[in-house]
Amino acid sequence: MNMKTYLFIFLVFSSAAISQNIDATYKYAYGENAGWLNFKPSLGSGVTVTDSYVTGDLWAENIGWIRLKPASYGGVINNGLGELSGYAWGENIGWINFNPTVPGDEIDEYRVRIDHNGNFTGWAWGENIGWIHFSSDSPIAYNVKTSWITSCRVDLNDLASFSAQWLMPSNYPIYLESDFIHDRQMNVNFCDFSHLASLWMDYCPYAWPWRD
Numbered sequence: 001m002n003m004k005t006y007l008f009i010f011l012v013f014s015s016a017a018i019s020q021n022i023d024a025t026y027k028y029a030y031g032e033n034a035g036w037l038n039f040k041p042s043l044g045s046g047v048t049v050t051d052s053y054v055t056g057d058l059w060a061e062n063i064g065w066i067r068l069k070p071a072s073y074g075g076v077i078n079n080g081l082g083e084l085s086g087y088a089w090g091e092n093i094g095w096i097n098f099n100p101t102v103p104g105d106e107i108d109e110y111r112v113r114i115d116h117n118g119n120f121t122g123w124a125w126g127e128n129i130g131w132i133h134f135s136s137d138s139p140i141a142y143n144v145k146t147s148w149i150t151s152c153r154v155d156l157n158d159l160a161s162f163s164a165q166w167l168m169p170s171n172y173p174i175y176l177e178s179d180f181i182h183d184r185q186m187n188v189n190f191c192d193f194s195h196l197a198s199l200w201m202d203y204c205p206y207a208w209p210w211r212d
């Protein structure tokens with residue numbers, strides 16, 4: 001095999017590896033009126049989760065292809081923390097909302113999310129097909145899993161940001177990201193350090209100010 005052929009094969013296979021990141025086993029969501037939705041179909045481009053969106057096409061046995069990032073409008077957005085929103089487009093069934101508004105759901109419980117192990121959770125809503133569930137334990141266990149993992153973590157970058165604000169007062173109108181615990185002096189001190197330390201190496205704690 002000459003070098004050119006070898007390089008060609010390498011590029012083809014490496015681009016294929018990059019282009020999809022859904023697990024070969026855990027690839028199904030389920031729609032109450034749509035049946036199984038396959039996020040890693042044997043045909044087509046497959047599905048890829050990136051830091052900013054979900055792209056590609058999934059296949060549903062009863063409703064056909066669903067495009068996650070249509071060219072002209074819509075698209076499923078990832079905020080970088082695995083919290084999804086936006087709309088996919090089904091050729092036969094219209095829009096599917098990945099962060100549906102449900103009365104009384106103040107914490108976006110239904111929203112489709114990717115947890116810190118790459119597992120999808122939550123519900124999407126199709127205007128013409130109703131609910132789609134991304135994981136269940138029974139009567140049949142299924143879920144969708146990706147190898148994409150959020151890069152947001154409480155780590156040395158955060159400690160550096162914190163140190164830069166050490167003992168600085170954050171009295172109004174000055175706002176400091178490191179003033180986690182508003183104690184009497186409203187400054188950045190050991191109380192705040194203790195909070196930082198308690199979350200060390202955690203993934204994206206709620207309202208964490210540093211997203212990298």
Ligand SMILES: [Ca+2]
Binds near residue numbers: 152154157158210
């Ligand atoms: Ca960080």
Ligand SMILES: [Ca+2]
Binds near residue numbers: 178181182183187
């Ligand atoms: Ca404080």
